[in-house]
Amino acid sequence: MTALPTALYTAAQTRELDRLAIAAGTPGAVLMQRAGQAAFNALCERWPEARHLAVLCGGGNNGGDGYVVAALAHEAGLAPRIYFLKPPESLSGDALTMAERCQALQIPMQPLAVDVLPEGADVLVDGLFGTGLSVPLREDAAGVLAALDALAVPRLALDIPSGLSADTGMPLGAVLRADLTCTFIGVKRGLLTGQGPVYTGVLQFTDLQVPREVYQQVPVDCQVPTPQALQRVLAPRSLDGHKGRYGHVLVIGGDHGFAGAPIMSAQAAARCGAGKVSLITRPDNVPMMIARQPEVMARGVNDPAQAQSLIEAATVIAIGPGLARDDWGKGLLELALASGKPMVVDADALNLLAGMDDAGEADWVLTPHPGEAARLLKADTAAVQQDRFAALESLHARYGGTVLLKGLGTLVQGHTGRALIREGNPGMASGGMGDVLTGVIAALRAQGLSGYDAARFGAMVHARAADACACGKDKGKGERGLLATDLLDALRENMNE
Incomplete structure (x- = not known):
């Protein structure tokens, strides 16, 4: 097993990698043997005391991987029992070869059904449905997965948890939740967004020794950004640097009763390296901003027209946190749009944008959560979450610029690429996190990205x-009770990592 790569693929792209590897001279049976060996090694490392294995085998190559695991377990002196969905003699290709090997070893086999489930197993090895599954399961198959999922037995998934869409990360009727997933050749994008991480457990990867030149022939669906890549695009500061060189972020928001949101955005922008940070808000909010962060230049306006001079002076405008949707917020958004400045658009600015008949396309980063994305697309939240990649593509096609769709496995799409964020934790489910993110993005934009x-x-x-x-070795204090403002010092550290 190796560290997770930054390249992510669709199911079709992974199958193409597999095909090209075979065409380049690695037989499919060898790839299958390597996959089974890698999974068996991971099983022994994770559950060293396990002896009785229930190996669940489907009718395709995923099942073939399962037969390899069963054979290796038998040869290692363990006691595997195979439960199959499709009789071994009806298989074809490499899967048939591996099943016949298990028969020659006289490994016990029996059909799998709702009323024929594994008993006394220390570990379930899931090789039922692989990445080829793209439509909802039949009722009988979904029932089997649900019955298996109710068993209190640790589970190892081969390549992907059965019933999970490799492309969307959403269940296809039912999913057999895994404690450990060993994925092969390419990391499937669905493992890291939607509900994928919920069902995948610990994710491990092996490339099965596929040659590098094979990967060069298949385009990557999306990339995972890294701190090293950030430092390549965020140049070290020169000795003669000054604040004017690092951009002026203008945060706009904070209608009556919503002072906190834009204040957190402004603080985050300052902590992430913007040369200057200003805030346009309601006059009543100015003292709070100065008290929290005196470095931020705060101006209170009741008439949006009073914001014109600061808008003209800004490098980047971050608009939306606490903006509300009345005439004050609408007027400020119209001024920001008319300025032609780069923008980060969040919260109520997104809701206002969704109500515009033709907002056109601007140099903006839109940062909706699924509910805001649904309003922008005039759809419902469930539809957005059912296929987050499709929703992202629709948002980008409709609004242009760059779109960031928040959620588990946050997705980003621009004109030059697509990215998935695999860091983060459930402690981020608290108010203000999105406001802080708005400030972070605005600060990076102001610095030339x-x-x-x-x-x-x-x-x-x-x-x-x-x-x-939440979980850092030195200062992690747990996920529960994590506040958005807790991130401010850690943001600075990560920016300088």
């Missing part, structure tokens, strides 16, 4: 800061 780079690296820095606060 493109909208796409600012969004993907900003989301990564934000998530890594949350992980440091």
